[in-house]
Amino acid sequence: MTDTVMTRPAPDPVPDLPELHIGALPADPGADTARLLDLASALRAEAPRVLGFPGNLAFDFSDLGPALSILTNNVGDPTSSDASGVHTKSYEQAVVRFLAQTAGAHADDVYGYVTTGGTEGILFGLATARRHLPNADVYASDQAHYSVARAADLLGLHLVTLPSNDDGTLDPESLKVAAFFHRRVRPHAGRGPGAIVVATIGTTMRGAYDDVTELRRAAAVAGDVHVHADAASGGPIAAHAPSNPRWNFAHGADSISISGHKIIGAPVPCGVVLARKDLVDEPVIASEYTMASARTLGCSRSGLAALLLWSALRRLGHTGLRAHILRCLETAQYGVDQLTQAGVHPTRTTDSLTVCFDRPADWIVRKWHLACEGPTAHLITVGHVTRSAIDELCRDLRTS
Ligand SMILES: Cc1ncc(COP(=O)(O)O)c(C=O)c1O
Numbered sequence: 001m002t003d004t005v006m007t008r009p010a011p012d013p014v015p016d017l018p019e020l021h022i023g024a025l026p027a028d029p030g031a032d033t034a035r036l037l038d039l040a041s042a043l044r045a046e047a048p049r050v051l052g053f054p055g056n057l058a059f060d061f062s063d064l065g066p067a068l069s070i071l072t073n074n075v076g077d078p079t080s081s082d083a084s085g086v087h088t089k090s091y092e093q094a095v096v097r098f099l100a101q102t103a104g105a106h107a108d109d110v111y112g113y114v115t116t117g118g119t120e121g122i123l124f125g126l127a128t129a130r131r132h133l134p135n136a137d138v139y140a141s142d143q144a145h146y147s148v149a150r151a152a153d154l155l156g157l158h159l160v161t162l163p164s165n166d167d168g169t170l171d172p173e174s175l176k177v178a179a180f181f182h183r184r185v186r187p188h189a190g191r192g193p194g195a196i197v198v199a200t201i202g203t204t205m206r207g208a209y210d211d212v213t214e215l216r217r218a219a220a221v222a223g224d225v226h227v228h229a230d231a232a233s234g235g236p237i238a239a240h241a242p243s244n245p246r247w248n249f250a251h252g253a254d255s256i257s258i259s260g261h262k263i264i265g266a267p268v269p270c271g272v273v274l275a276r277k278d279l280v281d282e283p284v285i286a287s288e289y290t291m292a293s294a295r296t297l298g299c300s301r302s303g304l305a306a307l308l309l310w311s312a313l314r315r316l317g318h319t320g321l322r323a324h325i326l327r328c329l330e331t332a333q334y335g336v337d338q339l340t341q342a343g344v345h346p347t348r349t350t351d352s353l354t355v356c357f358d359r360p361a362d363w364i365v366r367k368w369h370l371a372c373e374g375p376t377a378h379l380i381t382v383g384h385v386t387r388s389a390i391d392e393l394c395r396d397l398r399t400s
Contacts, residue, residue, distance in 0.1 A: 048389050051379040052371035054233045056265035058383035072303025076292030078113050083291040092306035098313050099272050102239045103256050104248030112274035113296050114306045118232030119147040121257020121273035125228035126151045128275050129196040136194035141170035143203040167349045168208030172218035179222035192223025201247040202234020205373050207354030209238055209245035216252040229253040233262050240325040241351035260309045270305035328353050331381040335390050342394040353381045361400045368393050
């Protein structure tokens with residue numbers, strides 16, 4: 001019995017099927033729909049075993065099905081007029097207001113919009129920072145997501161990668177030393193070049209929260225500072241975590257990006273970016289034919305993503321979101337306890353949903369969709385991750 005489990009090839013719910021090649025066969029809408037439904041059920045059946053990634057798969061937006069029969073395009077700014085009139089901007093504004101409050105700001109003091117995901121939010125945040133601090137370098141830790149390097153490259157900004165502490169947080173002392181050095185070599189008429197700091201709120205591998213207040217203070221030796229909080233995974237978690245991590249506008253962030261399909265949960269990748277309103281240009285109509293102002297990176301933007309996020313947050317509210325986060329944190333602690341008993345040396349930083357442990361055999365990694373880096377694997381206890389899945393994982397770990 002054990003042998004068969006260990007040698008069984010991992011199921012691939014998304015095989016590359018020649019029959020799917022467009023133009024290969026005459027169209028058969030009935031068969032195509034049946035195949036799509038099969039794919040959806042296979043992916044849904046697999047979801048409880050997807051433990052290693054931050055996307056929350058516990059949702060059902062099927063009541064929004066009619067929204068799939070209309071194009072909703074939120075052209076330009078969420079608060080702007082729009083000649084097409086086929087948009088969901090009032091819903092988008094509600095999402096931005098809600099997450100601005102979650103991020104410790106008064107909604108009126110923040111500009112924001114629904115993005116394609118955390119990556120676009122980082123690009124927007126760094127572009128905003130560059131307008132005010134054109135001579136500054138970008139500082140981020142070796143635990144920052146690779147999107148930070150990509151955004152810096154696209155914007156022609158120099159990235160300084162700094163070492164992290166054992167717990168995965170960016171070390172403020174090393175930031176201070178690097179910022180001081182850059183001020184010495186580039187004094188800029190005594191004002192210093194400034195510093196653009198990316199604080200990661202929930203690092204990708206360990207789920208650690210950088211301390212925005214400490215990092216802002218450390219970077220000030222370079223002159224003016226812009227802190228972008230990359231809160232793709234951890235923003236809403238930090239907002240409700242018992243240890244109150246310092247991550248938001250009230251703690252000194254100037255811009256913040258959050259993914260929508262991670263802890264909140266959505267069937268399409270999406271997110272929200274927020275920035276201090278005084279750092280963003282005044283709105284001007286970008287073109288006569290759209291009649292919309294556009295400080296967004298894209299012109300056309302998904303009205304569906306805004307609806308999905310609104311629906312998720314409307315159901316939860318701040319109280320429901322808090323209860324959801326606290327449940328996920330309890331599951332993470334349960335994971336630590338069970339993995340300790342399974343003998344795989346789990347570690348977890350304070351108030352993180354990420355539990356790291358010894359990398360197991362490949363068949364376990366594949367079966368449970370674990371994320372690995374070197375000798376370490378991790379699971380992330382987002383909404384769909386249950387105690388019984390953790391129990392079964394631990395049984396597999398003991399048998400291997
Ligand atoms: C810390 C961090 N930043 C940014 C991203 C990228 O976000 P997205 O996948 O929504 O573009 C991720 C994705 O996992 C992440 O963990």
